[in-house]
Amino acid sequence: MTTATALAHPNIAFIKYWGNRDDALRIPQNGSISMNLAGLHTHTRVCFDPSYAVDSFTLNNLPQTGAGLERVSQFLDIVRTLAGKNWKAQVESANNFPTGAGIASSAAAFAALAVAASQAIGLDLDERRLSALARRGSGSASRSIPAGYVEWLPGNNDSDSYAVTLAPPAHWDLVDCIAVLKETHKLTGSSEGHLLAGSSPLQQARIGSCGERLQRCRRAIISRDFDALASVVELDSNLMHAVMMTSNPALFYWEPASIEIMKAVPEWRQSGLPACYTLDAGPNVHVLCPADHAAVVRSRLEIIPGVLQVLTATAGGGAHLTAED
């Protein structure tokens, strides 16, 4: 079998990944925790064929060249090395959500690619090895391999840096209401951003205090304690953006409407609506809430000027093979 297709969800980080100990291997400076986003997905078909002269890659039916193709091809090199084969591949990928707007499209992309490519070339990798492999393409992709609520154990080397499920999707009915503020590509991609983390005077303090936040977040998820989750999730998001905006050069991912929402959500919570915000490396604001409050959160977000649309996602499953189209 030389062809396989797979599907993976993006994820939203509750405890953020920002900065690597090893940039080439994407070994992170700290562990991170996330939730997969059901409903949003990348679907990827990989076909290896000894007769292909080069790798090819289409995204949403558009042939990719340059950096986009290069990144996929370098990832396929890792898969080829693992399999001991030098076949080139045709990769066709499609997202059902806007690319590059802070919904971590690279996470879903490399998780789906890891599953499809490893299967197509004949490797039989377990979840941990798939997660470690996906990590090579995009750090946060390691978290889109396991299902539900996921923790990426930072590890020390290529084989022990992978993600595991903390709790399955059905454990907690959280909804991520994503206020989309921009649908264009972000100015500085995460891969470049990670390289700048160490230039902030604050990064080491963020890393040094991360273990305690990971523990608070794990406990909040296990005990389904929304208030505890809210306080650590907002703090950790602010800490990552604090590092970003004090790096050299400074990275500002926030838009005016991001601030508007970041100021509104804690007020909603104080007045009894359980909701908290978090932002990845983009302007979109992810507002988490229990499912029975999602309609209210969504309607409040939709009327804020600057919000283009609101996407909602429940906790999603892991990356998996799908039937051929």
Add this chain to the structure above:
Amino acid sequence: MTTATALAHPNIAFIKYWGNRDDALRIPQNGSISMNLAGLHTHTRVCFDPSYAVDSFTLNNLPQTGAGLERVSQFLDIVRTLAGKNWKAQVESANNFPTGAGIASSAAAFAALAVAASQAIGLDLDERRLSALARRGSGSASRSIPAGYVEWLPGNNDSDSYAVTLAPPAHWDLVDCIAVLKETHKLTGSSEGHLLAGSSPLQQARIGSCGERLQRCRRAIISRDFDALASVVELDSNLMHAVMMTSNPALFYWEPASIEIMKAVPEWRQSGLPACYTLDAGPNVHVLCPADHAAVVRSRLEIIPGVLQVLTATAGGGAHLTAED
């Protein structure tokens, strides 16, 4: 003589003061650097009279009670202790700029009060002692005593924590173009905010790296190197706000228009307009530039939605006695 009047300017910090080693004495955790703001001022008249039963305080002709009066009265207690007198006082103060909107009205207020009250009660304090005295009312007031470009030496105790002139106003023709976004009082005053600084996981890293920024800022001022000033001023502002937004509770002083301006100004600079931003504990954005670019900066700020007005100020003199009205 039992009556004296004095005038003092607010100041804008280039290197910020946030967090105390000693909250009661307002001994700061780090040194700071600022520029006095000519044109904006507080004018204060103090009259001590043995026949008064209580202190009274009017601000902009409005009699003050409660916390406002209490803070003035506690400051007068320090002056009375220094002078060995227990006379009560009548204090009349007026600002020519909006109060509580992040233009550090307390800095000008306590600098003017320190000069007027010490003179009225018969003390003869030199600039250092006046600066240390003003510090007791509001930390940043210590920087409104000396003229021009000023550094507050943090010190270790009540007598060695005071500010000195780094360079007189005429040394450099910088203009502070203040984009006023709100004219109402801020939610969390600086005095309360300082108490929260230690609750941020980032405060120690900000303090630990401050010496290097003070040195960069001093050198930039001495050599009138605007590019060097711009990079350290924006970084230091972002560092303070990073601490604020990661304290417990989180303090967000920024408004949507603050972000708009913070993103625009570095782009202006990249395209050749020398300007940099800094924000104190409020939403207003102070955009610094050499005088011959102030008209352009001002006109660009005025058309940004959310900007109510733009005030401009050159480097101002120190606090000083004025003739009786």
